[in-house]
Amino acid sequence: MTTLRFSYHMRLNFELPVREHHFKLRCFPSSDDRQRISYERVEIYPVHFRTEERDSFGNMCIYGTARQIHDHFTVDVEGTAETDINAKLRAEPHKTGLFKYDTALTKAGESIREFHLSLDPMNWMTEYERAVYMMNELYEEFTYTPGVTGIMTTAEEAFSMRHGVCQDYAHIFLALCRLERIPCRYVAGMIPGEGATHAWAEVLDGEAWRPVDPTHNRVCDDTYIKISCGRDAQDCAINQGVFYGGGKQTQEVRVIVKRKR
Amino acid sequence: MALTAEELCSYSDNVNEQLARYGVKFGIYKNGEFHEQLFPFDVIPRVISHDEFAYLERGLKQRVSALNEFLRDIYSRRRIIADGVVAEEFVYSGSGYLVPCDGVSPPGGIYSHISGIDLVQGRDGSWYVLEDNLRIPSGASYPLIARELCRRTIPDAFTGRALEDNSNYAELLRRTMDHVNTGGHPVILTPGRFNAAYFEHSYLAEQTGARLVTCDDLVVENDRLYFTDYSGRKEQVGAVYRRISDEYLDPVNFCSESLIGVPHIFDIYRKGNVAIINAPGNGAADDKGIYYFVPKMIRYYLHEEPILHNAPTYLPYYEQDMSYVLANFDRLVLKDVAEAGGYGVVFGSKLSHEQKEEFIRMMKAEPRRFIAQEVIDFQDIDIYEDGVRVPRKADLRAFVLMSDEAAVWKCGLTRFSRNPDSFIVNSSQGGGFKDTWVMSE
Numbered sequence: 028m029t030t031l032r033f034s035y036h037m038r039l040n041f042e043l044p045v046r047e048h049h050f051k052l053r054c055f056p057s058s059d060d061r062q063r064i065s066y067e068r069v070e071i072y073p074v075h076f077r078t079e080e081r082d083s084f085g086n087m088c089i090y091g092t093a094r095q096i097h098d099h100f101t102v103d104v105e106g107t108a109e110t111d112i113n114a115k116l117r118a119e120p121h122k123t124g125l126f127k128y129d130t131a132l133t134k135a136g137e138s139i140r141e142f143h144l145s146l147d148p149m150n151w152m153t154e155y156e157r158a159v160y161m162m163n164e165l166y167e168e169f170t171y172t173p174g175v176t177g178i179m180t181t182a183e184e185a186f187s188m189r190h191g192v193c194q195d196y197a198h199i200f201l202a203l204c205r206l207e208r209i210p211c212r213y214v215a216g217m218i219p220g221e222g223a224t225h226a227w228a229e230v231l232d233g234e235a236w237r238p239v240d241p242t243h244n245r246v247c248d249d250t251y252i253k254i255s256c257g258r259d260a261q262d263c264a265i266n267q268g269v270f271y272g273g274g275k276q277t278q279e280v281r282v283i284v285k286r287k288r
Numbered sequence: 289m290a291l292t293a294e295e296l297c298s299y300s301d302n303v304n305e306q307l308a309r310y311g312v313k314f315g316i317y318k319n320g321e322f323h324e325q326l327f328p329f330d331v332i333p334r335v336i337s338h339d340e341f342a343y344l345e346r347g348l349k350q351r352v353s354a355l356n357e358f359l360r361d362i363y364s365r366r367r368i369i370a371d372g373v374v375a376e377e378f379v380y381s382g383s384g385y386l387v388p389c390d391g392v393s394p395p396g397g398i399y400s401h402i403s404g405i406d407l408v409q410g411r412d413g414s415w416y417v418l419e420d421n422l423r424i425p426s427g428a429s430y431p432l433i434a435r436e437l438c439r440r441t442i443p444d445a446f447t448g449r450a451l452e453d454n455s456n457y458a459e460l461l462r463r464t465m466d467h468v469n470t471g472g473h474p475v476i477l478t479p480g481r482f483n484a485a486y487f488e489h490s491y492l493a494e495q496t497g498a499r500l501v502t503c504d505d506l507v508v509e510n511d512r513l514y515f516t517d518y519s520g521r522k523e524q525v526g527a528v529y530r531r532i533s534d535e536y537l538d539p540v541n542f543c544s545e546s547l548i549g550v551p552h553i554f555d556i557y558r559k560g561n562v563a564i565i566n567a568p569g570n571g572a573a574d575d576k577g578i579y580y581f582v583p584k585m586i587r588y589y590l591h592e593e594p595i596l597h598n599a600p601t602y603l604p605y606y607e608q609d610m611s612y613v614l615a616n617f618d619r620l621v622l623k624d625v626a627e628a629g630g631y632g633v634v635f636g637s638k639l640s641h642e643q644k645e646e647f648i649r650m651m652k653a654e655p656r657r658f659i660a661q662e663v664i665d666f667q668d669i670d671i672y673e674d675g676v677r678v679p680r681k682a683d684l685r686a687f688v689l690m691s692d693e694a695a696v697w698k699c700g701l702t703r704f705s706r707n708p709d710s711f712i713v714n715s716s717q718g719g720g721f722k723d724t725w726v727m728s729e
Contacts, residue, residue, distance in 0.1 A: 049540050049551035076510050080555060083390035090540065090555050092509070121366045124376045125387065258387070269539045269551055 028109055029249040030287040033217055035104040035224075035280075037266065042274035044096045050268040051090040053082070054104060054224075056216070056254050060114045061238075064252075066106040073097050084262060086255035102266075107287065112249035115235040118210075123231055125258065126210040132259040133213075135202040136183035142168065143206050154209045155232035159239065159246075161203045166244035169196065178260065193226040194260050196241040200228050201259065214238060215263040216253040219284045224265065229256060252284060291445045293332060297672040299442045300331045306437045311487050312430065328720035329434050330671040331442075334682065334702040341698065341726045344407070344415060347595035348686055349694040350586060352403045355420060355573045356690065357589040359399035362572060363389050373588050374581045375605070381656060382578060383626055384423070384571020386534055388541060392558050392569075395468040396691075399567040402464065402529075403688045404428075404701075407596070408666040416599045416664055418683065420582065422566060422574040424531055427701040428687050429488040431723045432457050432495075435699070438723065452726040454699035458495035460689045465498060465527045467691035468563035472526030473515055474498040477506070479532050479548040489531050498529065508552035513562045527563040528553070534568045576625040576659050577603065600662040604655040613651075613660045617644065620660040622651075635663065671704055671720070680704045684724060700724040 035054050052071070056064045069089070071077060077091030093100065129135070135143065146164055149157045172190035182202040185195035197213055204211040210231040218225045227247060229236040238247035255263040266278075307329055314327040336344070361368050362379050369376045379385055404425025406418045435454050439446060465474040476498050478489040493500035499515060506525065507514050514522040530537060536546040538554040557564050572578070580601045583594040602609035602620075613620060617636040624632030639647060651658050668679030682704035687697040702722040 051540050051552075051555070078511050078555075080558060083388050083392075090552060092551070121370065122390070124366070124369060125380055125390075128377065128380045262387070267540055267544070269544055 028111055031108045031110065031219070031250065031252060031284055032287050033104075033106060033108060033252055033282070033284045035102070035217070035282050037102040037281075038279045039100040039266075040277045040279070041098050041100075041272070042276065043272050044098055045100075045270045045273045046094065046096045048093040048097070048100065048268060048270035049091075050093070050100070050266065051088055052102060052266055053086055053088050053215075053255050053263060054102060054265045055087040055089065056106075056108060056252050057081075057085070057087045059253070060116045061111055062252060063109045064106055066104070068103060068105040070101070070103040072101050084255065084257050086257070086263070108252045110249040110252070116229070116238070118231055118234055118236050120234070123210040126212045126231070127205060127208050129202075129205055130259045130261070131181065132179075132261060133182050133198050133201045133205060135206050136181075136187075138187040139183055139199065139202050140206070142186065143203055149207075153232070154207070155230055155237060157207060158200075158204050158209055158211065158230040161207075162200055162239055162241050162244060165196070165200055165203065165241055169199065171196075171242065193242040197226040197228050198259060200239075200241040204228075204230060212236070212256045213259050213263055214253055214256045215260070215265065216251055216255075217282050217284045218252070219250050219286065221281070221283050223280050224254065224282055225251075226260065226263075227251070250284070250286070291442065293677070296331055296442065296445055297677070299438075299445075300329075300672055303331055303434070303437055303441055304329050306441065307434065310433060310437070312433060313487055314484055327430060328706070329430075330704065330720055330722045331438070332670055332672055332677070333723040333725040334669055334684070335725045335727065338727045338729055343595070344686065345696040345698075347415075348405055348688050348696050350590065350592060350595050351405065351417065351420070351582065352400055352688040352690065352694050354582065354586040354589050355403070355422060356398065356400045358585045359422075359567070359570060359573050360393075360397060361589075363392060363569060368585065368588055371588070373584050374578070377605075377656060378575070378577045378581070379572060382572055382575040384534075384569070384573070384575050386569035386572070388554065388558070389567075389569035393560075394557075394567045395470055395560060395563040398468055398690050399570055400573070400688075401468070401565040401567070401690050402461070403566075403690075404685045405688060406683050406685050408664060408683045411665050411667055413667075415596060416666075417582075417596050418599060418664075419576070420574045420579065421685070422570040423533060424566065425685065425687070426485040426488055426531075427685055427703075427721075428457055428461075428697065429491045430721050431699050431701055433491060434721070434723050449725075450728045452698035452728045454697070454726075457687070457697050457699070458492070460691075460695055460697060461492060461529075462496040462498070463691045464689045465496070465529055465563075465565060468565065469526040470561060470563055472513070472524030472562075474527040474529070475501045475506070475515060475525050477501055477503070477528050477530040477532060477550070479536070483531065485531065492529075498527075503548050503550050506550045506553070508550065508556055511556050511559060511561055513550070513553060513556060525562060527565060529565040534571065537564075537568060576623050577605075577656065580659060599664050602660045604651050604658055604660065609660075610652075610655060614648065617648070619663065621663050622647065622658055622660050625657055625659060636660075669702070669704060669722070671706075671722070673706075678708070680706065680708065681710065682722070698726040700726075 073093045075094040176191040182198035185191040227240040404421040476493045513525040535543045539546040541554040586594045604610040669682040670677045685701040
């Protein structure tokens, strides 16, 4: 058992005033087989009404409306996570099929297909072993480079450049697994240090989901805090919103995760 | 004395003029521009005998019940996939499958409140289902108002004929809305007057007594949906017959560019705090690929033999079907499952050699995208054109409304092609319509 303290801070700055701001936030880790979450603070400002729900992947969401005129919008979440590396993350068998098929962001195009074909035949391996093998190969082929891709960059676009960030690693990895029809899902979460959120993947191994981190080419340990999962980054969108006004907007995100002693 | 057909036809211009005056129009988008067109009405009704319609009615209720079970299943336990009856890929890769609907149980367990099932009658008299429309099937208002105007203008045409009254559509629709209402007003949500079916939205609102609203009239607050009236007073809404497709329904949850949706309406629907008619995610069952599986669904869920036939259909996705399609290409009609409104339909015989090669290449690359069907030579129906009666292809859209039980409206929209060489009857491609008389004895 490992205990981690986490805090998530987001601030949206609007160039021009905003009103009738409808939001849906997905930045709240929830307890599962591998992690137990307790919250110390969940603050959203400004807000006229807010309410909670779980989406169809079981992710916790808070949605609501800020009617009053505002030029910034902030979210602050703090708490602790107790993680258990040995616990099995049980899968619901009737839901795993959903994670076998392409989405717009994870559809393999020519460059990913070509790379997939270049890999040694993997017939003798289990699905999970194949996934890990492909993760190793991807890691050798791809370079971590911030600033060249964006949140709407597809796996194929990123892979044809051979450069990108954690979201791209995860998407390409999912595209490869899905070519093999291995059920796999996208995970948004936090890891120790100070910075932005992280992204990794879970691969179905028999009856359990096994988390792996393609960006670091490793199996996830007990320092990973999962926020949400879905078929791709879009299912895990941390902030969905519509509003009137606003002009240009900028977003600041600060994530801090520390081991608790 | 009942009128002769010739006498009846002499009223054609008169009735069409009245329909125009009532604004019975159909809007289409062509090259990005909105054009409003009159929807040409042919005065010669299609007549369906009492017994024949009773047969259709049984088959339609059966079909829609199975489709509803299917929707309930694929958004919850997915037994039909686990049991290998429907190929998983067709469910999850279909454009209509809406993942956020997973685990939602809509009020009353009803997904398909209003279904429009398109049928044709073959030359041998047997009926075939060509398409199930479970998203936002439109068209009921056209025969509804046409009947009313004809009764007023040509009362003699109805004298001595025992036909089913069709004016109960509004009642059926209102019952369907009330049955799932979670508490509050019923409303009809329209995108506005630039929608192809705006006439229908306003007419059905007037006929059912539901309020006609646009997104600006509705607001979600504290997990409830409210209608805001002219004075700013809020009244709760319990049932929304939305005439907006899923992707535009809620800009927070779906397409954020949507200017016609209601923010958070989907969130409170998930919580069971409002009924949405038809249920979001219904498109998963009316996909052209899923059509192939409907007879299997009927056997699987209802343990009955299908009463209505599908047109013989092949899925190139299955190897065996692919070989059949390649061997019989010139006899078949091929459809792109992602297209609607009569688009993406190709007759094998009409392709040039190069086009055929190109099509086969596409089909082999993406077999999941296409279905192939035997061409059904359907019966012609007479229409009145420039003073003479001429035969044209026609189909029938039958409407099934679900409340405590499935009910079939004893009428329907008969659409015909105005082009003598065309099988495509869609109004978006310039077809016309007829009233459908169901005889009561």
